[in-house]
Amino acid sequence: MVRPFAATLGFLLMSTIHAQVRLLERLPSGSRVFAEQIDGTNSVSVQLWISAKGTEETPLTNGWRHLVEHFMAKRLDTFTDERGIFLSAETSREAMSFKFEAPADKLSACLEGAAKLFEPIDTNGDAIAKEAQLIRHEESGLGVARRFSRAGWAQAFENSRPDPVGELSAIAQATPDALKAIQRRMLAADNLVLTICGAVEPNVAVPKFRQLLSRQLASSELPAFSPPTGATDTVKTSTPSSVGSAVCLKLEGIDRGPSLARIAFALAVAQAFPEVQPLYTVSSKSGLLTLASSRPGVWDLTQSITDRQLSQGPVLLKRWIADTGRVPSRLAAFRGALLSEGSGLTLEMVQLAAAPIGFEEVKQARGEAMTAHRVEGFR
Amino acid sequence: MKAAALWLMIGLGAITHGQIRRTEISTTSDQTEVLQALIAAPEPMNAREIGAWQLICSGILEGNDVFVKEDIFSFGGQAGIAPKLSWSNEALCLQFVAPRGGESTVARLVESLLSNLKLDDERLQMLRARLAAPLPDDWSARLMGERGDLSIPTEFVQRFADRALRPENLILVGTAGTLKATEGRFQDWRPRRVSPDIRVTNSALFRGPDNAKTMALVAGPFRPSTSEAATCLAMVALGGGKSALLHQVLRESKGWTYRQEALLRPETAGWRPMIVIQSTESLPTRTEVVQALMDATDKISTIDLERFKTLAGSAIDGFNPMSPFRFFETYQGTPQHRATWMAFATLWGTQNTTPESLLSDCKRVTLDELKDAIKKLLGQLMDRDP
Known part of the structure; x- marks a missing residue:
């Protein structure tokens, strides 16, 4: 609970x-x-x-x-x-x-x-x-x-x-x-x-x-x-050229509920496990959310996150959006990236889309991560 | 004027309450209160002690029996700024920003997290796994320094915690409200007296997993003061911008590196000048690097000097991501960063050297003084590898 x-x-x-x-x-x-x-x-x-x-x-x-x-x-x-x-x-x-x-x-x-x-x-x-x-x-x-x-x-x-x-x-x-x-x-x-x-x-x-x-x-x-x-x-298919592992989740655009739920999930994982680094470039189009670590088996780590840790996801997501609006470089990059794709999405629109994201949505994103692309790197 | 500049760094000196050193900073404009705790690591430390220190530091924000991790981030993040723990083999820094009215909450969190560590087998097993992971790259490894022996038993870590985390090692820096909220706290914090571990020789530096090669060169530490202003400006001239020597000589002229930084690493004894460069398979030697930079130093003009002073200004104002002034991360002039500056100043006994006074001193440095300072630094640089 x-x-x-x-x-x-x-x-x-x-x-x-x-x-x-x-x-x-x-x-x-x-x-x-x-x-x-x-x-x-x-x-x-x-x-x-x-x-x-x-x-x-x-x-x-x-x-x-x-x-x-x-x-x-x-x-x-x-x-x-x-x-x-x-x-x-x-x-x-x-x-x-x-x-x-x-x-x-x-x-x-x-x-x-x-x-x-x-x-x-x-x-x-x-x-x-x-x-x-x-x-x-x-x-x-x-x-x-x-x-x-x-x-x-x-x-x-x-x-x-x-x-x-x-x-x-x-x-x-x-x-x-x-x-x-x-x-x-x-x-x-x-x-x-x-x-x-x-x-x-x-x-x-x-x-x-x-x-x-x-x-x-x-x-x-x-x-x-x-x-x-x-x-x-x-x-050419790239190889990681790095030791560790990653889970890569496809996103459908920054204003879509499932995309935001996955971002919330990634933020919760990164807070629970500081060794996991999330990476995502804001886009109105299809994109990739990567959760990477220099440790093997990061997918096990993402599935071991507790419900309590997971419940932080929606809070972290809203903080991420709010911080974007407060920092000049982040806001300019957010609008620049989207406008250069031809998208007029605003931060408020994303915030509105994020409003319904709660624990259940983030929990569902955790389930989706189980079937995500997995990448492993070896020395 | 930058908002952070409205913060007055008051040289009140260390106000001692019991054994804990407290230094106050004040604000005239912000709606938030800052509380920061700094603890310098015992020195010297052997590999086992470094391992224990790293386990202790990395576990603090995981919480204890009173506050679990989610509580720390919920209660400690009410100003919209997450609690932050920064640490190196030299010191740990725990920082909270509270909204007005939230001072006692963050004071309670700091007290609890530092005086009531959770260091049981289960927690240490999790932390060992995390710390044992390869570092993401060679660059991070060089900046982190020596990796400790993590195979030490739980009892050793607990014993070391009693040695390292003690009221007399604690420096609290904060605004008046948060410092007042710490009064009366830490009264029951009485760690056991324990003796140091047997000394052993240093272990080797960790090598990163990727194909980039990194070289770190270091010089002796110094404490910021008027007489060291030329050394500070020399670090700016080396790495404080894209027109600085490292970027122009090592990258643009020689093509040896893509990434090169000059940084001042905060240690117990003061700021340690450090140059880190990264390349592919073959790195230039220390002699080649130093010689190339020495040659370029001779050609520095008064126009360059003025540009370096501008860069020093932007470094202090917080608009220069290539600033060499570091307190775990690049100094950006935020209230939190100013609190960290003051915490180290209290540790070093240099509270009178504020960011503004240091910049003022840098602006008085002459061309000859700058060249001499750069050459002196370059002459001292030693390879960090054992």
């Missing part, structure tokens, strides 16, 4: 998302600019999300977008440091993101930095070879959850796009002209989303950043990127 906690009730009341000032504008070219003011913070997060549409990778170009991301971001190393801004960049199957985190008074500098991302990359064969070596180092240092997620994805989604980190043999074949062509095509106006969250006034921020995107041509006005084709055009 689940014991109700007075403390839990108190928390739920506090975690209600307050209505915040926000603005979403769609430009005639198809770009979108979103801004939301978050109370009680003095920082901003400015994120440029670039959809992979039109530059989808094949096994022969696997990792080329990742290379483009490296070349776009590295030009800003000194620029951001001089201004006290932090930039991170990431490439996923669906999109590429550049995230500027800064104090609120650096908003204009973030805009200036974002503008530099639109300048054509300047590279050559030697620079590509050197960057390929860095990606090799990067690949070898991936964490356990990321490794298992990579392997789980290949199992769960047959014929899906290859892992965005890239295949070293394909990366070695990239040319300067091809990378420039990818950058030009992916920066098509209708691929772009800018999200600005934190201590900002949306009515001021949106017009300011709108100008940045208004110069871009739409995809219909740009030449298509034609990737090379060849006989070995098949996706």
Whole structure:
């Protein structure tokens, strides 16, 4: 039997998302600019999300977008440091993101930095070879959850796009002209989303950043990127390259009840067993929730969770949603990821979908985990 | 101005109530109260003692006979911030954030969790299994340090707990409300007096399971003060940003690494400078790394100096995830992080060096002082491997 906690009730009341000032504008070219003011913070997060549409990778170009991301971001190393801004960049199957985190008074500098991302990359064969070596180092240092997620994805989604980190043999074949062509095509106006969250006034921020995107041509006005084709055009099945085990659960989108119940289950497991790392990238589409550990037999661990531990799942889920609304970088990433997929899902919609998730739903998710994909890694 | 900057770190010094050291921090704006407990590990520790320390630390948030884990997170998480336990082989830090009115609840939790440990066979068996798992990667292994001997019997762990977790080793840092709520608590905490275990030699470092190779270089510890400002700025110049030396030299120029960090690891004796780098099969040698960085140090200009000072500012303000200032995790200027800073400052006797005063001192460092400090640090760096 689940014991109700007075403390839990108190928390739920506090975690209600307050209505915040926000603005979403769609430009005639198809770009979108979103801004939301978050109370009680003095920082901003400015994120440029670039959809992979039109530059989808094949096994022969696997990792080329990742290379483009490296070349776009590295030009800003000194620029951001001089201004006290932090930039991170990431490439996923669906999109590429550049995230500027800064104090609120650096908003204009973030805009200036974002503008530099639109300048054509300047590279050559030697620079590509050197960057390929860095990606090799990067690949070898991936964490356990990321490794298992990579392997789980290949199992769960047959014929899906290859892992965005890239295949070293394909990366070695990239040319300067091809990378420039990818950058030009992916920066098509209708691929772009800018999200600005934190201590900002949306009515001021949106017009300011709108100008940045208004110069871009739409995809219909740009030449298509034609990737090379060849006989070995098949996706390799990834192996974890790591010791341990993982349970990988398919999700149907962040606003679906069963997906949220599975996330609640994962959060309860991670709290009960700190050695288990959950990994999920927010999406309105099908995705993968990975519960990974450097120990063998993580599935036994997920089934050994007690009802009492499991009952924390809905509370943790609601806290996760509420925290997303309070932290500029998390909110900007949440909206950026979804808008770049073409989804207008808001945090309130997800919160509404999460409201009915209770103990029974999380318990059902535990049962579903028994039949989930299992991945094991050996030395 | 950052919300956390409204928190005043008051150099009241350690207010002693009985044997427990208490240091107060205050706030003028927040609706929450912080209570943090810091206990430094006994030193030196042999492999058996390290094993016992690791078992004790990793079990604290699992609860005891009074508060089970779910109670701790429910009652201790009412401000919407989960209770947090951070630990290394040097210290453990237990932190609660309470809403106004919840001070006595978190004070009771801290008292109970530290003075009433659950260390029976069943609990230790679970913790042994968890700690014995391979670490996720070589990087984590280097930062964690030596892994202890977990085969020690239950009685040894209980005995060691009496040695390590004692009122005289406890530092409490909190806002006025939470500190007041701890008054009168810990009165019945009287652990047995026990003598240390027989010393044995150090065991080898753990090797990670993946194909990445990590190298950790360390220098001698120092305590933050005005005279060490150049050392702090030197750490920022080494790893505090993407234009800093490690990123530009080891990654961008040499192509040796993808991940490289300079960090100040809090230990009992002070902050220990540490450089960690990760590569694939072949790592550069310590000599190669030091030489490349020495060469780059000679070329640092006044423009670079100003940029490093900007980076130091963003590190103190909490906008710099590459900040070398660490207290288990990167310092971000939150009330909780400021409480941890003050807890270690109390341990080190450096309460007068606040984040703001340290930044002010860093901003006065000259180009020559910076270069000298970097070279001195690089000259001290030793391979952490035995």
